[in-house]
Amino acid sequence: MATIILGSQWGDEGKGKLTDHLLSTNAFDICARAAGGHNAGHSISFHLLPSGLINPQTDNLIGSSVVFNVDAFFKELGELEAKGVPDLHSRIHVSSRCHLNFALHAAVDGLSEVKLGSEQIGTTKRGIGPSYSNKASRDGLRVIDLYSDSFERKLRQLADSYRQRYGDLLQYDVEAELANYAGYKEKLRPYIVDAVAYMQKAQELKKxxxxxxxxxxxxxxxxxxxxxVTSSNTSLGGCIQGLALSPFFLKNVIAVVKAYTTRVGGGPFPTEQLNDVGTKLQDIGGEIGVSTGRRRRCGWLDLVVLKYSMAINLDVLDTFPTIRVATAYITPDGSKVTTFPADLGDLDKYEVEYTDFEGWQTSTQGVRDWSALPPQAQKYINFIESFVGVKVAYIGTGQDREEMVIRA
Known part of the structure; x- marks a missing residue:
């Protein structure tokens, strides 16, 4: 059966910590990445690779909807090999249907952001968006295409199409890219699998x-x-699609959320605190993006955004005398909105309605029992559970994997 870990805000919620904890229980035969690329921020060696490689008993799959960067793949494998991770190469598999993420895509990503000016998305500039764009326009190249006679011709055509669009601004060497992939061609072959057959067998064997x-x-x-946004489906449906999972194979879906809100890059952020509160959240929470190195934007927890949650990271709020959560948006005519709008222009017109809580102003770092949490912290969690309608099963109380209250 499958357990899926999802982020419920704008990323950086601490999914990696919960993943590490669950993997440490030896309860999983397989760990899989369903979508995205080498822009995940779990840790230094896991931007692309599944985190299950840390457990020598766990097999790992990079699923079909992932955009796959060969350089990042072997770089991260090399880092783990240097750390002595056992049976590394026999426990990682790459779907033959993954679309390739080239150096060309990273070059295009940077130029696309420059053209947007003040409306930049704030991407990692690793070419994830252009890779998915080529996939959707049906002129991308997949892992399996590396072994086709048409690979060189198609990559040259792709480079030419971007050259026509960006001209001399495109700093890219197609000959160097082709030589790079010629070197990787046989090195990559042992890792490639038919991921559809791989997952079908896993489900048949009840892995x-x-x-x-x-x-x-x-x-x-x-x-x-x-x-x-990013360029892939990061929801439950994206996981099912990216791994060819049967919905009937699902056991648990765990949504992870911080007890406050952060995001990296551009876009609306109704509860953002551009003041001392925001700075304090950044400093105490160590809010620097793992993948980007950028300082994260910070604000109060937004329960309009948070539709469901099963994991809360609590300790960053230990020193705040008052803690706020957004429970509605107020329109110019005074009515309340409790769903997140599709038109982002509406957000500029809304005011945020907050519910205030007394802070606990004592350290919760390392607490592992619910009863040991301050009453104010328990009240805060209980309110979130009541508002969202889902039990909070895991509460992070520090950066270490063991620092967690488990209520499951």
Missing amino acids: SVLVEGSQALMLDIDYGTYPY
Whole structure:
């Protein structure tokens, strides 16, 4: 059966910590990435690779909807090999249907952002968007295409099409890219699998599968704050599609959320605090993007955004005398909105309605029992559960994997 871990805000919620905890229980046979690219921010060696590689008993799959960067793949494998991770190369598999993420895409990504000017998306500039764009326009190249006689011709055509669009601004060497892939061609072959057959067998054998969702719901290409989103489906549906999972194979869906809100890059952020509160959240929370190195924007928890949650990271709020959560948006005519609008222009007209809570102003770092949490913290969690309608099963109380209250 499958357990899926999803982000419920704009990413960086601490999904990696929960993933590490679940993997440490030895309860999963397989760990899989369903979508995204080498822009995940779990840790230094896991931008592309599934986190299950840390557990020598877990097999790992990079699923068909992932855009696959060969350089990042072997770089991260090399880092893990240097750390002595056992049976590394026999436990990682790459879907033959993954679309390739080239250096060309990264070059185009940077130019696309420059053209947007003040309306930049704030991408990682790793070419994720252009890779998915080529996939959707049906002129992308997949892992399996690397072994086709048409590979060189198609990559040259792709480069030429971008050259026509950007001219001399495009700093890219197609000959170097072709030589790079010629060197990787046989090196990559042992890792490639038919992921459809792989997952069918896993489901037939009733293997336990942990799915690492990428980014978060509010960055979903369909349901996020479009156009300030990533280029893949980061929701439950994206995980099912990206791994050819049967919905009947699902056991748990765990949504992860911070007890406050952060995001990197452009786009609307109704509860953002451009003041001392925001700075304090950045400093205490160590809010620097793992993938980007950028300082994250910070604000209060938004329960309009947060439709469901099963994991809360609490300790950053320990020193605040008052803690706020957004529970509605107020329109210019005074009516309340409790759903996130599709038209982002509406957000500029709304005021945020907050509910205030007394802070606990004592350290919760390392607490592992619900009863040991301050009453004010318990009240805060209980309110979130009541508002969202889902139990909070995991509460992070520090950066270490063991620092967690488990109520499941």
